Amino acid sequence: MTRVLVVDDDFMVARIHRGFVDRVAGFEVVGTAQTGAEAESLVAELRPDLVLLDLYLPDRFGLDVVARLRAAGETCDVLVITAAKEADSVRAAVRHGVVGYLLKPFTFADLELRLQAYAAERARSLSGDDLTQAEIDAAFTPxxxxxxxxxxxxxxxxxxxxxxxxxxxxxxxxxxxxxxxxxxxxxxxxxxxxxxxxxxxxxxxxxxxxxxxxxxxxxxxxxx
Structure with a gap:
């Protein structure tokens, strides 16, 4: 199972997102957070594989949370879910290495498609064997x-x-x-x-x- 942490300042929205994730085979929500500080604490405690992260949090911007997680050595993946459609936010998200960027509002099918693509990418994760250049290129290609x-x-x-x-x-x-x-x-x-x-x-x-x-x-x- 892919363990997911849902982060959104609106508890009702977080509940909806949690329900969406729980409907996708192979995914389970292990916790929810409403602030950046709570998200960082729960990542350290729960060790999720994937964080569904809103950018507009009450205590800090979502991408600052990503930077703090990386500085702390956390390796969980991040899928941004936000109403922020500014080009600067998208570019910054790309630089931070997020695995996806989904604009609110969205449907269950929108999220399901991205989670399934993420699961497929995880299944192609690298092994400990030596790889050819073609295999390395494939690992970096969606x-x-x-x-x-x-x-x-x-x-x-x-x-x-x-x-x-x-x-x-x-x-x-x-x-x-x-x-x-x-x-x-x-x-x-x-x-x-x-x-x-x-x-x-x-x-x-x-x-x-x-x-x-x-x-x-x-x-x-x-x-x-």
């Missing part, structure tokens, strides 16, 4: 996503935002429009469109057209 050759980003595009855009596509259960991607990452629609079209050209993303009753067809994107 399930079902091919690792392409390194591509230089065009001028004006940042590596951090590019990673956030790719993560949003990987985490989406369906195709995304530029507008939906922009909302998920916290950037403008024009910026999202630039990143998405770059990934299409690089072969990392597929694009399809959705035709409506009137007007131009909508471009929809999904990870290869």
């Amino acid at each position: 399930p079902g996503v091919a690792r392409p050759a390194t591509v230089t980003l065009p001028k004006g595009l940042s590596a951090e935002t590019a990673e956030a855009v790719e993560r949003a596509l990987r985490d989406s259960a369906a195709t995304m429009s530029a507008t939906e991607c922009a909302e998920a990452v916290g950037i403008s629609r024009v910026s999202a469109r630039r990143y998405l079209e770059h990934f299409v050209t690089a072969g990392r993303v597929e694009v399809s057209l959705r035709y409506g009753a009137t007007g131009r067809p909508e471009r929809r994107y999904r990870s290869n």
Whole structure:
């Protein structure tokens, strides 16, 4: 079983999240916390495998909690669950090595998909044997996503935002429009469109057209 700690300052929201997690096979909630300090204490006490972490906590910002956990030597994984859609928050979360970033409000299916992907990634964890370069590369690649050759980003595009855009596509259960991607990452629609079209050209993303009753067809994107 994957042991989960739920951290949210709203006890009713925490209860809902706990109920969601308990419905996913292979996961169990071992505790809940409403503050950053309580989360740090429970991580040390309960040793969860995964922390579902809200960023807006009453005593400290959620990513500061992650930094304090790492400084204390805690190795639990962190899945951010938050209403914070600012690009700076997403970029900071990527730098802190979180395994996912899920925007509130969300459905059970949204969380279930991310937990199942996390479980699959854990199942691919490294063994103690010597590995080839291909096996090492595979360990750093999300399930079902091919690792392409390194591509230089065009001028004006940042590596951090590019990673956030790719993560949003990987985490989406369906195709995304530029507008939906922009909302998920916290950037403008024009910026999202630039990143998405770059990934299409690089072969990392597929694009399809959705035709409506009137007007131009909508471009929809999904990870290869």
